Amino acid sequence: MIIDLHCDTISEIYKNKSINLKENNLMIDINKLKKSDVLLQFFAMFTYLPDVDSPYNYVNEMISVYEKEIEKNSTDIAFAKSYEDILKNTENKKISAFLTIEEGEAIEGSIEKLIHFYNRGVRMMTLTWNFENCIGFGNKKLNKNGECVGYIPDKENGLKPFGFEVVEKMEELGMIVDISHLSDAGIYDIIDMTKKPFVASHSNGRAICDHPRNLTDDMIKKMANRGCIAGLNFYPEFLSRDFTNRERKAYIDDVIVMLKYMVDIGGSEFVAIGSDYDGFSDSLEWSDAGGTKSLIEAMEKSGFTQSLIENITYKNALRIIKEVVK
Numbered sequence: 131m132i133i134d135l136h137c138d139t140i141s142e143i144y145k146n147k148s149i150n151l152k153e154n155n156l157m158i159d160i161n162k163l164k165k166s167d168v169l170l171q172f173f174a175m176f177t178y179l180p181d182v183d184s185p186y187n188y189v190n191e192m193i194s195v196y197e198k199e200i201e202k203n204s205t206d207i208a209f210a211k212s213y214e215d216i217l218k219n220t221e222n223k224k225i226s227a228f229l230t231i232e233e234g235e236a237i238e239g240s241i242e243k244l245i246h247f248y249n250r251g252v253r254m255m256t257l258t259w260n261f262e263n264c265i266g267f268g269n270k271k272l273n274k275n276g277e278c279v280g281y282i283p284d285k286e287n288g289l290k291p292f293g294f295e296v297v298e299k300m301e302e303l304g305m306i307v308d309i310s311h312l313s314d315a316g317i318y319d320i321i322d323m324t325k326k327p328f329v330a331s332h333s334n335g336r337a338i339c340d341h342p343r344n345l346t347d348d349m350i351k352k353m354a355n356r357g358c359i360a361g362l363n364f365y366p367e368f369l370s371r372d373f374t375n376r377e378r379k380a381y382i383d384d385v386i387v388m389l390k391y392m393v394d395i396g397g398s399e400f401v402a403i404g405s406d407y408d409g410f411s412d413s414l415e416w417s418d419a420g421g422t423k424s425l426i427e428a429m430e431k432s433g434f435t436q437s438l439i440e441n442i443t444y445k446n447a448l449r450i451i452k453e454v455v456k
Protein backbone atom coordinates (compact mmCIF):
# COMPACT_ATOMS: atom_id res chain seq x y z
CA MET A 131 0.00 0.00 0.00
CA ILE A 132 1.16 3.51 -0.78
CA ILE A 133 0.29 7.01 0.38
CA ASP A 134 1.69 9.74 -1.88
CA LEU A 135 1.78 13.24 -0.37
CA HIS A 136 2.15 15.24 -3.58
CA CYS A 137 1.28 15.24 -7.28
CA ASP A 138 0.33 17.92 -9.83
CA THR A 139 -1.99 15.76 -11.92
CA ILE A 140 -5.17 17.82 -11.46
CA SER A 141 -3.32 21.01 -12.46
CA GLU A 142 -2.40 19.24 -15.73
CA ILE A 143 -5.98 18.04 -16.30
CA TYR A 144 -7.26 21.55 -15.58
CA LYS A 145 -4.96 22.98 -18.27
CA ASN A 146 -5.93 20.36 -20.84
CA LYS A 147 -9.60 19.44 -20.61
CA SER A 148 -9.23 16.52 -23.06
CA ILE A 149 -7.32 14.60 -20.39
CA ASN A 150 -9.19 12.61 -17.76
CA LEU A 151 -8.22 10.99 -14.48
CA LYS A 152 -9.26 7.44 -15.39
CA GLU A 153 -6.70 6.83 -18.12
CA ASN A 154 -4.18 9.26 -19.63
CA ASN A 155 -0.56 9.72 -20.68
CA LEU A 156 0.40 11.56 -17.50
CA MET A 157 2.39 9.93 -14.68
CA ILE A 158 -0.82 9.45 -12.67
CA ASP A 159 -4.20 8.07 -13.61
CA ILE A 160 -6.55 5.79 -11.72
CA ASN A 161 -5.39 2.66 -13.52
CA LYS A 162 -1.78 3.41 -12.58
CA LEU A 163 -2.71 4.12 -8.93
CA LYS A 164 -4.51 0.78 -8.79
CA LYS A 165 -1.49 -1.03 -10.25
CA SER A 166 0.69 0.22 -7.40
CA ASP A 167 -1.98 -0.44 -4.77
CA VAL A 168 -2.21 3.24 -3.78
CA LEU A 169 -4.27 3.74 -0.63
CA LEU A 170 -4.34 7.53 -0.70
CA GLN A 171 -3.24 10.13 -3.25
CA PHE A 172 -2.81 13.79 -2.33
CA PHE A 173 -3.85 16.01 -5.27
CA ALA A 174 -2.29 19.49 -5.20
CA MET A 175 -4.03 22.50 -6.74
CA PHE A 176 -0.94 24.38 -7.93
CA THR A 177 -0.92 28.03 -9.00
CA TYR A 178 1.91 29.58 -11.01
CA LEU A 179 1.33 33.20 -10.01
CA PRO A 180 2.57 35.04 -13.17
CA ASP A 181 -0.13 33.30 -15.24
CA VAL A 182 -3.07 34.02 -12.96
CA ASP A 183 -5.11 37.14 -12.07
CA SER A 184 -6.95 35.78 -9.03
CA PRO A 185 -5.31 32.73 -7.43
CA TYR A 186 -8.45 32.34 -5.29
CA ASN A 187 -10.74 32.02 -8.33
CA TYR A 188 -8.21 29.86 -10.15
CA VAL A 189 -7.93 27.35 -7.29
CA ASN A 190 -11.72 27.25 -6.90
CA GLU A 191 -12.04 26.35 -10.60
CA MET A 192 -9.39 23.65 -10.22
CA ILE A 193 -11.22 22.19 -7.21
CA SER A 194 -14.36 21.93 -9.35
CA VAL A 195 -12.41 19.94 -11.94
CA TYR A 196 -11.03 17.72 -9.15
CA GLU A 197 -14.56 17.13 -7.79
CA LYS A 198 -15.88 16.25 -11.26
CA GLU A 199 -13.07 13.79 -11.95
CA ILE A 200 -13.56 12.08 -8.57
CA GLU A 201 -17.33 11.96 -9.17
CA LYS A 202 -16.93 10.45 -12.66
CA ASN A 203 -14.75 7.68 -11.20
CA SER A 204 -16.68 7.07 -8.01
CA THR A 205 -16.46 3.30 -8.33
CA ASP A 206 -12.65 3.50 -8.03
CA ILE A 207 -11.84 6.60 -5.99
CA ALA A 208 -13.48 8.75 -3.30
CA PHE A 209 -12.84 12.18 -1.78
CA ALA A 210 -11.46 11.80 1.77
CA LYS A 211 -11.57 14.66 4.27
CA SER A 212 -10.65 12.76 7.43
CA TYR A 213 -8.82 9.73 8.79
CA GLU A 214 -12.19 7.96 9.14
CA ASP A 215 -13.01 8.64 5.47
CA ILE A 216 -9.77 6.91 4.48
CA LEU A 217 -10.62 3.82 6.54
CA LYS A 218 -14.14 3.74 5.07
CA ASN A 219 -12.89 4.08 1.48
CA THR A 220 -10.31 1.35 2.02
CA GLU A 221 -13.01 -0.92 3.37
CA ASN A 222 -15.05 -0.19 0.22
CA LYS A 223 -11.97 -1.00 -1.90
CA LYS A 224 -11.66 2.57 -3.17
CA ILE A 225 -8.59 4.74 -3.48
CA SER A 226 -8.82 7.84 -1.28
CA ALA A 227 -8.18 11.31 -2.70
CA PHE A 228 -6.96 14.19 -0.52
CA LEU A 229 -7.37 17.79 -1.70
CA THR A 230 -4.42 20.13 -1.14
CA ILE A 231 -3.27 23.60 -2.20
CA GLU A 232 0.26 24.38 -3.40
CA GLU A 233 0.87 28.17 -3.25
CA GLY A 234 -0.74 29.84 -0.25
CA GLU A 235 -1.47 33.01 -2.25
CA ALA A 236 -4.71 31.14 -3.08
CA ILE A 237 -6.13 32.65 0.12
CA GLU A 238 -5.21 36.17 -1.08
CA GLY A 239 -4.37 37.46 2.39
CA SER A 240 -7.72 36.45 3.90
CA ILE A 241 -8.44 34.06 6.78
CA GLU A 242 -12.06 33.87 5.50
CA LYS A 243 -10.76 32.47 2.20
CA LEU A 244 -8.66 29.93 4.11
CA ILE A 245 -11.82 28.81 5.92
CA HIS A 246 -13.66 28.71 2.57
CA PHE A 247 -11.07 26.26 1.21
CA TYR A 248 -11.26 24.16 4.37
CA ASN A 249 -15.03 23.98 3.84
CA ARG A 250 -14.45 22.76 0.27
CA GLY A 251 -12.37 19.92 1.69
CA VAL A 252 -8.78 21.18 1.49
CA ARG A 253 -6.83 19.35 4.18
CA MET A 254 -3.24 20.44 3.49
CA MET A 255 -1.67 23.65 2.20
CA THR A 256 1.88 24.17 0.91
CA LEU A 257 2.41 27.64 2.35
CA THR A 258 4.51 29.05 -0.49
CA TRP A 259 5.84 28.05 -3.87
CA ASN A 260 9.04 29.80 -5.02
CA PHE A 261 7.49 33.30 -5.05
CA GLU A 262 7.10 35.62 -2.11
CA ASN A 263 3.41 35.58 -1.15
CA CYS A 264 1.05 36.85 1.58
CA ILE A 265 2.33 34.13 3.96
CA GLY A 266 6.10 34.28 3.51
CA PHE A 267 9.11 33.64 1.29
CA GLY A 268 10.55 30.72 -0.71
CA ASN A 269 14.21 29.73 -1.07
CA LYS A 270 14.35 30.12 -4.83
CA LYS A 271 13.81 33.81 -5.54
CA LEU A 272 11.72 34.70 -8.58
CA ASN A 273 10.71 38.11 -9.84
CA LYS A 274 7.12 38.86 -10.92
CA ASN A 275 7.80 37.44 -14.39
CA GLY A 276 8.95 34.15 -12.93
CA GLU A 277 12.64 34.75 -13.69
CA CYS A 278 15.05 33.33 -11.13
CA VAL A 279 16.91 36.13 -9.36
CA GLY A 280 18.62 34.07 -6.66
CA TYR A 281 18.90 30.47 -5.65
CA ILE A 282 20.33 30.38 -2.16
CA PRO A 283 18.86 29.31 1.19
CA ASP A 284 17.16 32.40 2.63
CA LYS A 285 17.98 32.61 6.32
CA GLU A 286 16.52 36.13 6.75
CA ASN A 287 13.00 36.18 5.35
CA GLY A 288 10.60 33.67 6.86
CA LEU A 289 6.92 33.93 7.69
CA LYS A 290 5.17 37.30 7.55
CA PRO A 291 2.94 38.35 10.49
CA PHE A 292 -0.09 37.22 8.45
CA GLY A 293 1.68 33.89 7.83
CA PHE A 294 1.81 33.21 11.57
CA GLU A 295 -1.94 33.88 11.75
CA VAL A 296 -2.59 31.50 8.84
CA VAL A 297 -0.58 28.65 10.38
CA GLU A 298 -2.31 29.09 13.73
CA LYS A 299 -5.70 28.93 12.01
CA MET A 300 -4.69 25.86 9.96
CA GLU A 301 -3.80 23.99 13.16
CA GLU A 302 -7.09 25.02 14.73
CA LEU A 303 -9.09 23.89 11.67
CA GLY A 304 -7.23 20.59 11.29
CA MET A 305 -5.37 21.32 8.05
CA ILE A 306 -1.83 19.97 7.57
CA VAL A 307 0.89 22.64 7.29
CA ASP A 308 3.30 21.87 4.42
CA ILE A 309 6.73 23.56 4.39
CA SER A 310 8.05 22.29 1.03
CA HIS A 311 9.27 25.33 -0.99
CA LEU A 312 9.38 27.57 2.11
CA SER A 313 12.59 29.52 2.89
CA ASP A 314 15.03 28.24 5.53
CA ALA A 315 13.99 31.08 7.87
CA GLY A 316 10.33 30.18 7.30
CA ILE A 317 10.95 26.52 8.13
CA TYR A 318 12.52 27.53 11.46
CA ASP A 319 9.57 29.84 12.15
CA ILE A 320 7.27 26.84 11.65
CA ILE A 321 9.43 24.59 13.84
CA ASP A 322 9.25 27.22 16.61
CA MET A 323 5.58 28.20 16.43
CA THR A 324 3.60 25.05 15.60
CA LYS A 325 2.01 22.86 18.24
CA LYS A 326 1.20 19.92 15.97
CA PRO A 327 3.36 17.87 13.61
CA PHE A 328 3.68 19.33 10.10
CA VAL A 329 5.09 17.95 6.84
CA ALA A 330 7.50 18.65 4.02
CA SER A 331 5.30 16.96 1.42
CA HIS A 332 7.92 16.73 -1.35
CA SER A 333 11.45 17.53 -0.15
CA ASN A 334 14.67 15.51 0.17
CA GLY A 335 17.96 15.78 2.10
CA ARG A 336 20.32 18.65 1.26
CA ALA A 337 23.46 16.83 2.47
CA ILE A 338 22.99 14.25 -0.31
CA CYS A 339 21.69 16.64 -2.95
CA ASP A 340 22.68 20.24 -2.31
CA HIS A 341 19.58 22.09 -3.47
CA PRO A 342 17.77 24.82 -1.49
CA ARG A 343 14.48 22.90 -1.97
CA ASN A 344 15.89 20.08 0.16
CA LEU A 345 16.12 19.92 3.97
CA THR A 346 19.31 20.32 6.02
CA ASP A 347 20.27 17.69 8.60
CA ASP A 348 19.39 20.15 11.36
CA MET A 349 15.87 20.67 9.94
CA ILE A 350 15.39 16.90 9.55
CA LYS A 351 16.43 16.26 13.16
CA LYS A 352 14.28 19.06 14.59
CA MET A 353 11.29 17.99 12.50
CA ALA A 354 11.71 14.33 13.47
CA ASN A 355 11.83 15.29 17.15
CA ARG A 356 8.46 16.96 16.68
CA GLY A 357 6.90 13.92 14.98
CA CYS A 358 6.94 15.54 11.52
CA ILE A 359 7.49 13.74 8.20
CA ALA A 360 8.99 14.43 4.76
CA GLY A 361 7.79 12.90 1.49
CA LEU A 362 10.58 11.70 -0.76
CA ASN A 363 10.50 13.63 -4.05
CA PHE A 364 11.35 11.84 -7.33
CA TYR A 365 12.26 15.04 -9.21
CA PRO A 366 15.77 14.18 -10.53
CA GLU A 367 17.28 17.53 -9.57
CA PHE A 368 16.34 16.98 -5.90
CA LEU A 369 17.73 13.42 -5.88
CA SER A 370 21.16 14.08 -7.39
CA ARG A 371 22.98 17.06 -8.90
CA ASP A 372 25.28 14.84 -10.92
CA PHE A 373 24.01 14.14 -14.41
CA THR A 374 27.30 14.78 -16.22
CA ASN A 375 27.72 11.26 -17.56
CA ARG A 376 24.14 10.06 -17.50
CA GLU A 377 20.69 11.10 -18.63
CA ARG A 378 18.81 13.51 -16.37
CA LYS A 379 16.17 11.21 -14.96
CA ALA A 380 14.96 9.65 -11.70
CA TYR A 381 17.05 6.55 -10.95
CA ILE A 382 15.98 3.87 -8.48
CA ASP A 383 19.49 3.75 -6.96
CA ASP A 384 19.35 7.50 -6.22
CA VAL A 385 15.95 7.06 -4.56
CA ILE A 386 17.33 4.28 -2.35
CA VAL A 387 20.41 6.32 -1.37
CA MET A 388 18.21 9.29 -0.45
CA LEU A 389 15.72 7.13 1.48
CA LYS A 390 18.53 5.49 3.47
CA TYR A 391 20.07 8.84 4.29
CA MET A 392 16.84 10.45 5.43
CA VAL A 393 16.05 7.43 7.62
CA ASP A 394 19.60 7.62 9.06
CA ILE A 395 19.16 11.25 10.05
CA GLY A 396 15.42 11.44 10.79
CA GLY A 397 14.65 7.90 11.93
CA SER A 398 12.19 5.29 10.71
CA GLU A 399 9.13 7.42 11.50
CA PHE A 400 10.27 10.46 9.52
CA VAL A 401 10.21 9.44 5.85
CA ALA A 402 7.19 9.11 3.53
CA ILE A 403 6.57 9.38 -0.23
CA GLY A 404 5.89 12.70 -2.01
CA SER A 405 6.41 11.72 -5.64
CA ASP A 406 5.84 15.11 -7.35
CA TYR A 407 4.41 13.07 -10.27
CA ASP A 408 3.23 15.32 -13.10
CA GLY A 409 5.17 18.20 -11.50
CA PHE A 410 8.20 17.62 -13.74
CA SER A 411 8.87 16.45 -17.28
CA ASP A 412 12.04 14.39 -16.75
CA SER A 413 11.65 10.66 -17.18
CA LEU A 414 11.71 7.94 -14.53
CA GLU A 415 13.67 4.71 -14.48
CA TRP A 416 10.35 3.07 -13.62
CA SER A 417 7.31 3.63 -15.85
CA ASP A 418 5.05 6.05 -13.94
CA ALA A 419 2.82 5.86 -10.83
CA GLY A 420 2.00 2.30 -11.92
CA GLY A 421 5.65 1.47 -11.28
CA THR A 422 5.98 3.01 -7.81
CA LYS A 423 5.70 -0.48 -6.37
CA SER A 424 8.99 -1.39 -8.09
CA LEU A 425 10.61 0.95 -5.55
CA ILE A 426 9.26 -1.31 -2.79
CA GLU A 427 11.05 -4.26 -4.40
CA ALA A 428 14.23 -2.16 -4.56
CA MET A 429 13.86 -1.32 -0.85
CA GLU A 430 13.49 -5.02 -0.04
CA LYS A 431 16.60 -5.86 -2.09
CA SER A 432 18.53 -3.12 -0.27
CA GLY A 433 17.79 -4.69 3.08
CA PHE A 434 15.04 -2.39 4.36
CA THR A 435 12.98 -4.27 6.96
CA GLN A 436 9.29 -4.90 6.26
CA SER A 437 8.26 -2.57 9.08
CA LEU A 438 10.49 0.24 7.75
CA ILE A 439 9.03 -0.19 4.26
CA GLU A 440 5.50 0.01 5.66
CA ASN A 441 6.41 3.15 7.61
CA ILE A 442 7.80 4.84 4.51
CA THR A 443 5.11 3.79 2.08
CA TYR A 444 2.03 4.61 4.20
CA LYS A 445 2.15 4.33 7.99
CA ASN A 446 4.06 7.53 8.76
CA ALA A 447 1.70 9.58 6.58
CA LEU A 448 -1.37 7.94 8.09
CA ARG A 449 -0.14 8.75 11.61
CA ILE A 450 0.11 12.47 10.77
CA ILE A 451 -3.35 12.50 9.22
CA LYS A 452 -4.85 10.79 12.26
CA GLU A 453 -3.14 13.28 14.55
CA VAL A 454 -3.74 16.52 12.65
CA VAL A 455 -6.68 16.36 10.25
CA LYS A 456 -10.14 17.25 11.51
Ligand SMILES: [Zn+2]
Pocket residue numbers: 232310311332409
Ligand atom coordinates in the same frame (compact mmCIF):
# COMPACT_ATOMS: atom_id res chain seq x y z
ZN1 LIG B 1 6.22 21.68 -5.58
